[in-house]
Amino acid sequence: MATISTSWVDRLRSVLGGYEKAGMPFDRSGPNTLTRVVVGIGTIVIGVIGLLSAPSEEYSGWGAVATAAVSLTSLPVGLWICVTHRFRGRTVVGFVAWADVSVTVCMLLKEERLTAIGGTALFSVLTTLAVIATPLGVCLAHMAYSTVILAVITVNAVLWQAASLWVIAAHTLTMLLVFLTPFVLLVHLGELRSQARQSLLDPLTGLLNRRGLEDAVLRHSHAAESDTLVLETVVVDVDDFKSVNDRWGHHVGDTVLADLARHLTVVTAGRWVVARLGGDEFACVRLTDGSRTADELAVSLTRVAMVAGYTMSAGAADTPLPDRSPAAVTEAMTAVLRAADKRLYDSKSRKARGADDNVRGHRGRRGDDANATG
Numbered sequence: 001m002a003t004i005s006t007s008w009v010d011r012l013r014s015v016l017g018g019y020e021k022a023g024m025p026f027d028r029s030g031p032n033t034l035t036r037v038v039v040g041i042g043t044i045v046i047g048v049i050g051l052l053s054a055p056s057e058e059y060s061g062w063g064a065v066a067t068a069a070v071s072l073t074s075l076p077v078g079l080w081i082c083v084t085h086r087f088r089g090r091t092v093v094g095f096v097a098w099a100d101v102s103v104t105v106c107m108l109l110k111e112e113r114l115t116a117i118g119g120t121a122l123f124s125v126l127t128t129l130a131v132i133a134t135p136l137g138v139c140l141a142h143m144a145y146s147t148v149i150l151a152v153i154t155v156n157a158v159l160w161q162a163a164s165l166w167v168i169a170a171h172t173l174t175m176l177l178v179f180l181t182p183f184v185l186l187v188h189l190g191e192l193r194s195q196a197r198q199s200l201l202d203p204l205t206g207l208l209n210r211r212g213l214e215d216a217v218l219r220h221s222h223a224a225e226s227d228t229l230v231l232e233t234v235v236v237d238v239d240d241f242k243s244v245n246d247r248w249g250h251h252v253g254d255t256v257l258a259d260l261a262r263h264l265t266v267v268t269a270g271r272w273v274v275a276r277l278g279g280d281e282f283a284c285v286r287l288t289d290g291s292r293t294a295d296e297l298a299v300s301l302t303r304v305a306m307v308a309g310y311t312m313s314a315g316a317a318d319t320p321l322p323d324r325s326p327a328a329v330t331e332a333m334t335a336v337l338r339a340a341d342k343r344l345y346d347s348k349s350r351k352a353r354g355a356d357d358n359v360r361g362h363r364g365r366r367g368d369d370a371n372a373t374g
Helices: 002-017 033-053 062-083 090-108 113-119 121-133 136-159 165-199 210-223 241-248 250-268 294-302 326-373
Strands: 230-238 273-278 281-288 312-320
Touching: 033 062, 033 121, 062 090, 090 113, 090 121, 090 136, 113 121, 113 136, 113 165, 121 136, 121 165, 136 165, 210 273, 210 281, 210 326, 230 241, 230 250, 230 294, 230 326, 241 250, 250 273, 250 281, 250 294, 281 326, 294 312, 312 326
Parallel strands: none
Antiparallel strands: 230 281, 230 312, 273 281
16 A cells, blocks of 8 residues: 555656756646647637537526636637647646636536536546646646536536436546546656656766757747747866866766866856756856847856866857747757857967966966076
């Protein structure tokens, strides 16, 4: 029994975990095109069903008028969902809230209280969309709301003696089981997300790896409300890192890398997505709608000394992100990382030339001192 309980706790934790452990907020991108079209068509079909039901014996008087009016709104909403690319983020949350209210109104106005209980199955359909495309808090709030409305409709059916208590109880329990189906999907997706997250993380630092960074940028681009996005990147590495491993051993090198990862996480403070690209090379990436601060971040990072006094070099670059498709994001990521990497090594070259000039300057001064003494 304890094993079963622990398993469920772990599953729920995996649902809640999201991407926070990787240093990025959990947000779901919008549904893909096929899912969006299915949702749009489903919304239109539900509207048509409401229009067909309104003049039937299930409704009467102003209840029929209200149901017809609510059902009519479903037609343009469903058509808009089918053709738009803006059905993501807050728009999906707003749609779920609107649909919840619409279903509630239509079910509470039904004259046939027993069929109203069965009609709450529409909440379960909405829950499936909420699981896929809304934050966990919104999804759980929707599920709680659905259960409360089912309870209200059940009490209403009992008060109006729509059927025997046994029949009403059977219908209500059936709906509760239907409500649980999306919850199973929620837990299963949490397990899959937890497994996928492990493949996107660097085991030494706990930061995202290159694949995880690309996935994070794709998700952020889908969640962004702005139409014009710029991808900013700062690439960082430790100066003369090879000497750390050669002189002190790999365990000290790992300590330096872990220290750098913590420092980058603190400095970016959630405003940037931080990842380890490989070796001692790290990247800080963010999407912006105009304000560009990559150069400032790069300069501030090069002024900090790490463990044992080692310093960093950094290179910054940015590029527009006109298309939010996976292929476009991959292309933009490759281009901006390559540009930032080039500036990183240009910075290292300038440091090396500056160090050589300093050495030659010191030698020259020592020679002048010797000549003066002679």
